[in-house]
Amino acid sequence: MQLSPTLTWLVDEARDMPGADRLLAELGAHLVEDGLPLAGGALTLAVPHPLIARRTWLWRAGSGEVIEALGFAPAGPAAALKANPSDDAGRRWLAGIADGLVHEDIVGLRPDGPALGWIGPRQFTDRETNELRQAARFAAAPLAVLAARATLTAVLEAYLGRRSAARVLAAPLRRDVGETIQAALLYADLRGFTALSESHPPSVVISALGAWFDRIAGSVHAFGGEVLKFIGDGVLAIFPVVGETPRGACDAALRAVSAARVGMAHLDKERHRQGLPPLPFGVALHLGEMLWGNIGAADRLDFTAIGPAVNLVSRLEGLCRPLQKMVLVSGALAAETEAPLIALGTHVLRGIASPCAVFTLPENWPVP
Structure with missing residues (x-):
């Protein structure tokens, strides 16, 4: 035929x-x-x-x-x-x-x-x-x-994010395959989530988590970043540096934080009207290099980011509560932006060898 x-x-x-x-x-x-x-x-x-x-x-x-x-x-x-x-x-x-x-x-x-x-x-x-x-x-x-x-x-x-998914599809499915990239890193988590989990039914807790992740992840994606991990009630996201200078990535991360802060303020007002407690959170930003790729067992891989920069941003976020600040910014990222940051001095971070210069955003700094 x-x-x-x-x-x-x-x-x-x-x-x-x-x-x-x-x-x-x-x-x-x-x-x-x-x-x-x-x-x-x-x-x-x-x-x-x-x-x-x-x-x-x-x-x-x-x-x-x-x-x-x-x-x-x-x-x-x-x-x-x-x-x-x-x-x-x-x-x-x-x-x-x-x-x-x-x-x-x-x-x-x-x-x-x-x-x-x-x-x-x-x-x-x-x-x-x-x-x-x-x-x-x-x-x-x-x-x-x-x-x-x-x-x-x-x-x-859906599970890895667009950039990470493209890398997984393009690279061999083998452990220790990855690349070192420079990025502005964002780490954020909720305050008092354990107490919320113990005092409310699972449906309410899941709804609260979904609302929180919608605001923080939505803000990250709106400004060109990508969420790498949801860790309990925490979020690890990156804004990869594109071009010769990291300023664009740093400014995008700051705008995302500002947008998330506005979104969470509106959410807390709505929760107040429903008789629900607010969802306070802390977020840290840092600029550094990280290994972006496959880690894990021989036959069970995870695609993630690791390295000193990831450790630092998570430790920096831990200072939000003792410093009573919602947003903290490392000196490395602060040096690459003209945003009106407020210096909070130099602080020792748990597990980090060198002290870190710490800054914060003004409370009412708008999204540019």
Whole structure:
């Protein structure tokens, strides 16, 4: 049996496409070259992500443009879609996919898995429908590859963060594989969390942790940082230095702390209205080098950051309570920023050989 150029491409090359958007666009272009009357196409993949339930790509035959729409969980499918389709055809696609409907001019949709469909300027003939369905069957293998790749990436990003996930995917899965990087480090944790855990039911404690992590991690991500670890009620995050000087990373870390402070203040007001105690916290910032990579047992690895800089920032955070400050900044980071920091003197940190110059932020320092 002689395969058409489109089916040959699906067998030999489609699995090497860099992403679902390119596969959809290339497949649509091949089908148009075969003489099929296509106005557009859509491809939907389920995503095991904490927030995103599925990703949909919409292709326009006229321009070759591909746009993306996200379906969010746990809201209902139709209500949860967020997109910016360029015309009514895009909206029609979104509504059809969200509701699991197959219109008379769409073939190949599978609401229970990867969904591939096409829309034409008119209803497809029986011959055209058969050709599109045959292409959908041959697309099953490359779609499975794309879905598996998307699943792996989404899971790693959810548990490791985007930068760390990319490093894990690119490097060998072996112990002691990593690199030394310079970064602004942030370490933060809640005050009185043990007492909160012992005096409230688990559901309340988990809700409080989620609210705290939303504010601190959200602020880190908003300013280009990445959370490396959730350690009990603590957070370790980094702002890698990019370029010749570390100032950008240091300023981003300071802005993230300021944003988290504002967010937690609003959260405490809401908790007060609910009759719940506030969630005081401490946070420390430091600039230094760290080893970023794989550690662990021979067959059980963790991707994390280790080194003197990590030790120092965690010890510095321990001074927040005795110094009665919410934010502490090391002298190393203070030297790389023009933020209006307040000097608190030099302090000995437990387990750290050299004393550390310590600074803090003004109470009302705004997010720039």
